[in-house]
């Protein structure tokens with residue numbers, strides 16, 4: 685339904701995981717991806733760009749409009765914010781690296797499962813809740829919009 689797409693940023697230092705709801709918008713819709721380092725020199729244009737915690741995504745809005753309008757979405761609501769916040773082209777998870785981060789963090793807790801099952805369940809719960817709180821305090825917009 686929606687796949688994971690791994691896309692490098694302009695400077696090549698970072699990579700981000702993306703999902704696209706119903707596979708409606710193909711990856712080339714993202715014309716530029718800037719990580720917190722390479723976004724510094726970029727002039728932000730809200731007509732084509734959306735930002736999240738130092739990252740900037742630029743979309744081919746003309747193509748995005750054609751794709752989304754063919755699904756019955758009215759032209760006036762189609763903005764970069766709309767595309768990102770509704771998940772038509774957005775981080776896979778809460779952050780650009782959420783998928784890998786989550787796997788790594790969970791692996792640590794899973795080690796406990798074999799040793800102490802009760803403690804494992806407690807840790808797992810605390811991790812799940814604490815994680816969302818931490819991401820929220822870091823300022824990621826997908827968590828803020830929960």
Ligand SMILES: [Zn+2]
Pocket residue numbers: 693694695696697698718719720721722723
């Ligand atoms: Zn970069």
